[in-house]
Amino acid sequence: MNNIVKNITSAIAFILIQCLILNNINFLNSVNPLLYIYLIIYFPIINNRTVFILFSFLYGLSIDVFTDSAAVHAAACVSLAYFRPIFLKLIFGMTYIHQVVKFKNIDLKQNLFYISSLTLFHHLVLFFIEVFDSSKLILVFEKAIFTSIFTILLIVLLNLFLKNK
């Protein structure tokens, strides 16, 4: 119960930070970090998968309502939530299968790799659906990579900040 309340409050906090602050950065006219996926990336590993997928969908959809992006974020978040176990298996291997991965004490290199792969995956899905034009694939990759760099940087910073606290 406590966990549910905590997740919902942080979801609201992330949505507000994303939509009211981060979406106004517009670095180089078009690059905005998408920090909100932090919550999906670091969602507790031991969870009910159905609930997790549903939660991600609603979470993405609320971002869509703010940015007028017509369920683009929802689609990307659902894919991220559904495919996350595959990434966990790939990166943490046996420790994940034995269910002993704790996000609090994984080493920096593994963590960075984990963040980067998930972020890049999410952004590629997101921009691919948003643009949806095979003649503009370069634009998709350009946007995904630039935004990913920013997002990864912010997630790492937030990690450091939360650790010191």
Place this chain on the structure above:
Amino acid sequence: MQQIIYFFLRNKNFLLFLSLFLLSIFINFRSNSYTSSKIINSSSTVVGYLYDNITNIKNYFNLIEKNKKLIEENKFLRLGIINTNPDTISNSINYNITTGNVIKNSYNLTKNYITLDIGRNQGAEIDFGVISSNGVIGIVDKISNNYSRVISILNTNINLNAKLKTSNHFGTLSWNGKSPLYVQLKDLPKQAFLKIGDTITTGGNSLIFPKGILIGSIKSYKLDNSQNYLELEVELFSDMSNINHVYIIENQKINEIRSLDE
């Protein structure tokens, strides 16, 4: 029967993922044509209210700049009053103008939308044109009682009729999704005489905008693939990252003109 139920239970996560994913794609595709779901847009009351308050706070910080812009605009309007003759005034009475403020603006996506703080109660309707003091901004595409959503000119779905200021050759204005400073004018006949720096305005073929509203200036041009039409790169006059006061234009004769086409 049991087999089927077991199958669903075993794959319930995959099926859930698939259905939600397809639902999102479906919503996304529907939004690409004008009609789309009513819930997922920022002209809804809760989100509109939130953006409204945030904008109120933001407004305090750029009052000076805004005043400057208003003075500039007053100057422009005064010039207009002096220079107009009675004939053009009676022509332009077809159009009614309301003012509004931008409460949410984006220009970094490929499908950008702007939210305004006026809605049905203030006299706005769908398909009204939106301009700023510098030029065209977009077209109202969704409306609630107090807020409205505008398809920005920086949206890959928008198509506007535009022409050269000096002649009546016209083409279609759209955006390729790359730079928020430039839009593209396509299908302009190649016999049109033009040079870099010429002004592009709205064409009279559109029912939404009156003829001659400024859009931008020509930055470069080339022949398109068919070798018969020109493709222009147009630098926008209005800085889409910095818009605040906008004017909403209503064509009062729109229904009359549309009834002719039926």
